[in-house]
Amino acid sequence: MIYSKFEDIDTSNYPVVIFGSGPAGITLALKLERKKINSIVIEAGDEDFSENSQNLYKSEFTLDKLTETSNSRLRQLGGTSGHWGGWCKPFDDYDLKSWPININEINKYKDQTCEILDIKNQFRKSKINNSLEQIEFQYSKVRFAEKYKNYIKNSKNISLFLNTQLSHFNEDRGKIVNAVCIANEGKKKIINSKIFVLAAGGIENSRILLWTNIQSKGLLNNNENIGKYWMTHSWILGGAGVLEHEKLSNFMKNNYLDYEGPIHFASTLEHIKNNKNISSAIYMNPEKEEKKYKQIIKNILCVAPNYGKELSSRFFGKSLKCGNIFMHIEDLANVTNKIYLDLNQTDKFSIPIVNINYKRSIDTVTTAKLLLQEFSEFCRINSIGRIAMHENIYNLKNNLDYLGEYHHMGGTRMGQNAKDSVVDKNLKVHGIENLYIAGSSVFPSGGYKNPTFTITQLSLRLGDFLKEELI
Amino acid sequence: MNTLSKRRFLINFCKITQLLFISNFFFIKDNSNLLKLKKNEKFIWYLNETD
Numbered sequence: 001m002i003y004s005k006f007e008d009i010d011t012s013n014y015p016v017v018i019f020g021s022g023p024a025g026i027t028l029a030l031k032l033e034r035k036k037i038n039s040i041v042i043e044a045g046d047e048d049f050s051e052n053s054q055n056l057y058k059s060e061f062t063l064d065k066l067t068e069t070s071n072s073r074l075r076q077l078g079g080t081s082g083h084w085g086g087w088c089k090p091f092d093d094y095d096l097k098s099w100p101i102n103i104n105e106i107n108k109y110k111d112q113t114c115e116i117l118d119i120k121n122q123f124r125k126s127k128i129n130n131s132l133e134q135i136e137f138q139y140s141k142v143r144f145a146e147k148y149k150n151y152i153k154n155s156k157n158i159s160l161f162l163n164t165q166l167s168h169f170n171e172d173r174g175k176i177v178n179a180v181c182i183a184n185e186g187k188k189k190i191i192n193s194k195i196f197v198l199a200a201g202g203i204e205n206s207r208i209l210l211w212t213n214i215q216s217k218g219l220l221n222n223n224e225n226i227g228k229y230w231m232t233h234s235w236i237l238g239g240a241g242v243l244e245h246e247k248l249s250n251f252m253k254n255n256y257l258d259y260e261g262p263i264h265f266a267s268t269l270e271h272i273k274n275n276k277n278i279s280s281a282i283y284m285n286p287e288k289e290e291k292k293y294k295q296i297i298k299n300i301l302c303v304a305p306n307y308g309k310e311l312s313s314r315f316f317g318k319s320l321k322c323g324n325i326f327m328h329i330e331d332l333a334n335v336t337n338k339i340y341l342d343l344n345q346t347d348k349f350s351i352p353i354v355n356i357n358y359k360r361s362i363d364t365v366t367t368a369k370l371l372l373q374e375f376s377e378f379c380r381i382n383s384i385g386r387i388a389m390h391e392n393i394y395n396l397k398n399n400l401d402y403l404g405e406y407h408h409m410g411g412t413r414m415g416q417n418a419k420d421s422v423v424d425k426n427l428k429v430h431g432i433e434n435l436y437i438a439g440s441s442v443f444p445s446g447g448y449k450n451p452t453f454t455i456t457q458l459s460l461r462l463g464d465f466l467k468e469e470l471i
Numbered sequence: 472m473n474t475l476s477k478r479r480f481l482i483n484f485c486k487i488t489q490l491l492f493i494s495n496f497f498f499i500k501d502n503s504n505l506l507k508l509k510k511n512e513k514f515i516w517y518l519n520e521t522d
Contacts (some may be wrong), residue, residue: 136475194481239514240514294510298514299511299514299515299516302511303509303510303511303516303518303522304509304516304519304522305522306520306521306522307518307519307522308522373517377517378515378518379476379503379505379517380506380518380519386516386517386522387494387516387517388511388513388514388515388516388517389515389517390514390515391510391513392513
């Protein structure tokens with residue numbers, strides 16, 4: 001059932017309450033339903049977009065200014081899946097080196113994740129040399145609100161309440177007894193349940209825990225890690241260039257991956273280890289923009305007349321790819337990059353607004369330079385194309401062409417104990433027996449891969465764990 | 472210059488010419504693969520010397 005606002009219902013029939021209806025929350029509710037477990041999903045926003053609701057997602061920034069958080073996420077049914085790009089790629093085992101779980105523990109949910117995201121379970125990679133590999137993404141078109149709205153309406157196991165903001169949790173002796181919610185019109189609602197799951201997103205999860213800590217005077221044992229080790233992905237313009245598909249395909253012989261969409265290359269584990277740096281990837285878009293083609297060939301004619309003339313004669317060649325080179329770069333978890341509450345500013349629910357203290361790292365630039373250098377040299381030496389690097393990357397300057405920060409990770413990271421993290425390997429908050437966190441806020445590291453695939457895998461795994469807990 | 476000297480001179484001349492040709496050939500080949508960085512607007516291009 002879907003309710004447009006919270007009503008007085010008997011919550012004793014619902015052993016699990018999930019806060020947030022994005023990919024993390026809905027996936028968990030679907031998984032629990034398969035196991036015949038009832039759940040309530042509480043969504044702060046409405047069924048559709050509204051500017052008033054969206055404005056409640058504004059944050060402040062100290063240090064570096066990132067993409068406005070009321071643009072990079074959605075406060076409505078389906079969460080940020082309502083406007084995401086749909087890029088999917090599972091994490092590799094080396095991405096999880098600082099996680100308390102291994103890759104097999106999430107990879108067993110790959111098939112189910114692909115089913116939810118309506119994508120093929122095919123993520124090939126092919127080694128080009130010691131530094132580079134061609135990689136494959138899948139692109140999901142799933143908007144969780146569109147795909148699951150009617151399904152939830154007809155579900156007997158899932159009840160969804162809209163326009164209900166979670167404020168904080170109340171506890172008694174290491175156990176959450178209820179959650180305090182506020183309806184849009186300002187009316188307070190107390191929700192009781194056995195298990196509470198916070199799945200409100202990569203910023204809100206930290207915000208609610210920080211506010212709970214203040215409201216309940218240390219319920220979370222004043223865990224000092226809440227909000228810390230917050231990460232995003234640096235999405236930058238790395239350069240521009242030309243690439244000849246056919247020549248690349250010939251070079252790679254049978255190992256070339258022929259797929260639709262952007263062509264992707266990533267750093268190999270060997271490259272990461274040899275250079276003591278972080279993971280990164282390069283991609284060129286598939287669209288053929290004639291204006292961009294002309295501009296790049298014109299630039300090449302200026303710097304390399306012989307090569308430029310050769311290219312001009314093959315201007316409309318199908319195998320020629322001209323365009324910008326974009327990069328996704330891992331963001332190292334840093335304790336000083338954190339979310340904290342601005343106690344002097346509150347929203348209409350009297351919850352303090354978020355302040356993000358974030359400083360971009362020079363590691364991003366050095367990583368970008370090393371990978372682009374490898375790629376440029378590989379293309380040049382093997383006559384596969386010619387690549388240009390953005391001068392600020394070449395000169396290791398941190399004022400790059402940042403294209404936006406849309407992935408919010410960390411803040412309630414997973415780890416062994418309360419000294420180094422907020423949740424344990426089963427996503428349970430340390431020291432609280434019935435409070436769990438779902439979503440990318442639990443990531444101890446974020447690799448360069450888009451987070452939604454892993455978020456979905458973790459929610460499926462949490463569903464299995466909660467089933468065992470409820471027996 | 473007697474005939475023997477003329478022959479020796481001719482042989483040495485051929486050897487030197489051959490060496491010059493070979494070294495030049497390698498020089499050209501190496502040159503084609505030499506990295507040359509060139510700046511255009513805000514981009515640094517990774518090019519061959521012969522581009």
